[in-house]
Amino acid sequence: MVIPVHDVNPVRRTPWVTYALIAANVAVFLSMPGMADSLTGAAGLARQCDLQAYLDHWAAVPQELIHHRMPRLVPTGEVGVGPHGPGCVVAAPGYDKSPELSVLTAMFLHGSWLHLLGNMLFxxxxxxxxxxxxxxxxxxxxxxxxxxxxxxxxxxxxxxxxAPLIGASGAIAGVLGAYLVLYPRARVWVLVPFLIFLPLRLPAWIVLGLWFVLQAFYSAGQGVAQAGTVAYVAHVVGFVAGMLLAWPLKPGTPPPPEPRGILFGRRTRRSW
Structure with missing residues (x-):
């Protein structure tokens, strides 16, 4: 899997919305229970129960979205002792939750620093x-x-x-789908893990096409090691939605500049 680091595609105006979305995602992540200091690896039962209750309140849950009703029991965030030892206490929900609104709030929640930083990079x-x-x-x-x-x-x-569904990756997949439609020939600097991280400049259609193929492959039930924690189907749907929404804009989109004379980050001379 290649890691994108920069694209050669300048903009005409400051992307204030993109900056605001990144800032909002980071701010919400730091406000989530235990996430600010999660890099230390400390994760006690009390913190896990608190986070589980937080996610059940604010994340999108497929059962709730389809059936439009709350579960009878949800985590309270407290720790209790049952027949099988300590665990998270569950009780009737003490709050009202809109399943439709939870889709919006879930888009700003992330489960780890890696989850957050990966999404924000793209x-x-x-x-x-x-x-x-x-x-x-x-x-x-x-x-x-x-x-x-x-x-x-x-x-x-x-x-x-x-299971709570969280993360901005579905929306960001839509951004990637739109980029593939509008700027397929834009050059993207990527790092390719091959003994070391090898820098390459590739067309966007290769970088994003490969990303989509991998998501589709995993969503089909392959890549079992990760399939239980990543919503690959959401990535595929978001990507296709982004492509369809961006398609009407394709005819009027100016092509990105064609970079010349640069190979692996070093400027080269031409002989005429």
């Missing part, structure tokens, strides 16, 4: 050009629509799941 690299092409408000609406499409697509695929 949004940072590819979001600015899509915002530049669409405009600030249309990009914000586009981002939300892709996030909703990805979440509901996953919920329809796994309607019986009671």
């Amino acid at each position: 949004l940072w690299i590819f979001g600015n050009n899509i915002e530049d092409r669409m405009g600030h408000l249309r990009f914000l609406l586009f981002y939300g629509v892709c996030g909703y499409a990805a979440t509901y697509g996953f919920a329809l695929f796994d309607a019986g799941s009671a």
Whole structure:
């Protein structure tokens, strides 16, 4: 899997919405129970119960989205001792939850620093050009629509799941799909793990096409080691939604500049 680090595709205006989305995601992550100091690896039972209750309150749950009702019992965030030892206490929910609104709040929740930073890296690299092409408000609406499409697509695929669904990756997958449609020939600097991290400049259609193929492969039940924790179906649905929404903008999109004379980060001379 290649790691994108930069694209050669300048913008005409400051991508304020992209910056705001990144800032909001980071701020929400730092406010989640135990996430600010999760790099230390400390994760006691009390913190796990607190986080579980937080996610059940604010994350999107497929069962709730499809059946439009809350479960009878939810974690309270407290620790109790049962027949099998200490565990998280469950009780009737003491709050009202809108399943539709939970899709929006879930888009700003992340389960780890790696989850957060990976998503924000892709949004940072590819979001600015899509915002530049669409405009600030249309990009914000586009981002939300892709996030909703990805979440509901996953919920329809796994309607019986009671596991909280979190992360901005469905919406960001929509951004990647739009980038593939609008800027397939833009060059993207990537790091390829091959003994060392080898820097390469590849066309966006290769980088994003490979990303989509891997997501589709995993969503089909392959890659079992990761399939239990990553909503690959949501990535696929979000990506396709982004492609479809961006397609009408393709005819009027100017091509990105063609970089010349640069190979592996070093400027080269031409002989004429």
